[in-house]
Amino acid sequence: MIIKLDKDIIKSYFEDQSGLLGGNADKVIFPENEKDVTNILQDAASKKEPITISGSGTGVTGARVPFGGTILATDSLNKIIDIDEENLFATLEPGVRLQELQELLYQKGLMYPPEPTEQNAFIGGTISTNASGAKGFKYGPTRNYIKRLKIILSTGDILDIKRGTLFINKRNPFSLKLKDKDIKIKIPNYLMPEIKSAAGYYIKDNMDLIDLFIGQEGTLGLIMESDLVLAKRPERTMSFFSFFTSERDALDFVKVAKSKQAISLEYMDANSLGLLRHKFSNIPKNATAMVYFEQDYKKDEEKSLLDSWVKLLEKHKASIEESYFADRDKEREKLKELRHALPEMINEIVKRNKLPKVGTDIAVPEYNFSEMFTFYKEKLGSSGIDFVIFGHIGESHLHVNMLPKSEEEFIKSRSVYTDFVKKAVSLGGTVSAEHGIGKLKHAYLEVMYGKKNLEQMAMLKRSLDPACILGLDNIFPKELLK
Ligand SMILES: Cc1cc2nc3c(=O)[nH]c(=O)nc-3n(C[C@H](O)[C@H](O)[C@H](O)COP(=O)(O)OP(=O)(O)OC[C@H]3O[C@@H](n4cnc5c(N)ncnc54)[C@H](O)[C@@H]3O)c2cc1C
Structure with missing residues (x-):
């Protein structure tokens, strides 16, 4: 070492x-x-x-x-141990960079379906946060692709868990049998919303033990090895970057597009496009909303699919001539670059302003999305704070990023954020759909689950990390461990 x-x-x-x-x-x-x-x-x-x-x-x-x-x-734990092309899984150490894995799989005609997040992330980080990506609309989060995990606890004990072999229920403490001892694990009693969520430990009745370690944010043990499910790459994929001059038209388009078997469905508001124009001058001047979507297809389906998307876009008054279309991987990479530039630019502004990020990661059930969206717009409009809204609209999961320029605006943003959280929870939503809670969102998790459940999370952590040394202050305040 x-x-x-x-x-x-x-x-x-x-x-x-x-x-x-x-x-x-x-x-x-x-x-x-x-x-x-x-x-x-x-x-x-x-x-x-x-x-x-x-x-x-x-x-x-x-x-x-x-x-x-x-x-x-975990930088030096970076071996790709095996790619099993026949049985479609990869065995990896945690420090493998997502980009390295994706490039290797690409050469073999394979893919890691969730394609979670920023390409520089390590596999261990993506598992520990249950990350998801643009294709989450079709493929879901990282959790759905973890077959096996090797975890090293702070006690030095090593757990090798295969999905489908160990289950925990809420009624009885689970007895985890190790070589020289049993660890009793009692899971909290909260109900997770039935939507994409990365808020707190994954808890369900009769849950698979492996799921406890996905989204644990470095608090329960070190992910030393993982088996990830792979898939064959689709024959072809088409991608659209479609611009609208009216936000209403874009939102109406999304409602219909959801039933059309896209693999991703993403949104950017007028302020997002305004920010991107600083780097990409070809974004149409009159566009006030953008919807990005992708669909897999076979060669003989191309014409009919393309026709049906163009018809739908025309019906919702998208600017067809100014929209971008890609059916080749190289062109798609350019569109991805454009999409990815936005969160990068936001993170740069946050760093420049020297104030912590005030970006939501809220998702709500689909039937409550319109109410949540209207609430965002009303609150932000009256706040006077700069903001951008973008993200995974297909999963009713938008990131609202407020960009305060002073300490005073920062305090105000946090208060607006709390209003969003309360509203989302009242609508059956989650305070974190993909980023996790970390050290910045304890208070929001408490609004979602209540203090008692945070205490139960601390108790659960203590059973697996009795010295209480791992990832302190992640998910819940470390004071709950006393
Ligand atoms: C531009 C940009 C875009 C992004 N877009 C998305 C997105 O679309 N979706 C999304 O989900 N996230 C997104 N993210 C957030 C981020 O990329 C993810 O949270 C990612 O999973 C973090 O991985 P990492 O390796 O950088 O982890 P780190 O930031 O280093 O750590 C994250 C957590 O994982 C824990 N951890 C790391 N490795 C291990 C391990 N081996 N064992 C146990 N715990 C471990 C750490 O202790 C920490 O709690 C984005 C970030 C950026 C900068």
């Missing part, structure tokens, strides 16, 4: 993309194998020294930002 004490190296691990400031740690350790990880964790547990597991640092909730103790960086 490699231990770095150099201040500049350690400092680069004090931040992620959330803008959370004040991170600090004594050292960063880079384990190179399972034995290193076990030794580091056991040693830290014996001294009750906090450990923050670090992936690639693309997270947006401060989850990998340490506040004391040691950083356990």
Whole structure:
């Protein structure tokens, strides 16, 4: 293993993309194998020294930002152990970069269907946050593609869990049998909304034990190895970047497009397009909304599919001549770049303003989406704060990013955010659909599940991490562990 004490190296691990400031740690350790990880964790547990597991640092909730103790960086645990082309799964160490995996799979005519998130993320980070991506509309989040996980607990115990082998229910504590002991795990009693959610631990009655470790945000154990489900790449995919001059027309288009077997359905509002125009001058001047969608197809379906999409776009007054269409991978990459540039530009502004990110990750049930959207627009309109709205409209999951320019505006944004959270929860929604809670959203999780359930989450953590050293202050305040 490699231990770095150099201040500049350690400092680069004090931040992620959330803008959370004040991170600090004594050292960063880079384990190179399972034995290193076990030794580091056991040693830290014996001294009750906090450990923050670090992936690639693309997270947006401060989850990998340490506040004391040691950083356990997974950068050197980066082997692609196996790609089983016949049985369609990949076995990976946690520090493999998503981009490296996708490129390798591409050459083999395969894909990792959820294509979660920012390409620089590590696989371990995406599992630990249950990340999802633009294709979530069809394929769902990371969770749906995890077959097996090897987890190293802070006690040094190693769990190798295959999906479908161990189940926990809410009534009785679960007895996890290890070589020399049993660990009793009692899961909290809350009901998760029946929509995409990454808020707090995944809890369901008769749930698969493996699901507890997906979306755990580095609080229960280190993900050392994973088996991911793969799929064959579709024959062809068409992508549209369609511009509208009226927000209403765009939203009406989305309602109908949802039933048309797209694989992704994404939205950008007028302010998002305004921001993008600084980098991409070819965005039509009069566009006030954009809907991005993709669909897989076979060669002989191309003409009829294309015709039917164009008809639908025309019906909803999209500017067909100015919209972009791609049916080749190279062209699609350009569109993806354009789409991805927006969250990057927002994160740059957040960093420049030196205030933490105030970006929502709320999703609501489809039947309540219109009410939530109207609420966003009314509140934001009267707040006077700069904002952009974009995201996964196919799953009724939009990111509202407020961009405060001063401490005063920041405080106001947080208050508007709390109003959004209360409204979303009253509509059966989640406070985090994909980013997780990290260190910035405890209060919102409490609105969603109540203090008692946060305490039960802390109890659950204590059963798997009895020294209470892992990912402190992620998901719930560390004070609940006392
Ligand atoms: C431009 C941009 C766009 C984004 N778009 C999306 C999006 O569309 N969807 C989405 O879901 N997210 C998105 N994100 C957020 C981010 O990319 C994801 O949260 C990603 O999964 C984080 O991975 P990471 O390796 O960077 O993890 P980090 O930020 O380093 O860590 C995140 C959490 O995972 C834990 N962790 C990391 N590795 C391990 C491990 N091996 N074992 C246990 N715990 C571990 C850390 O302790 C921490 O709690 C975006 C971010 C950016 C910057």
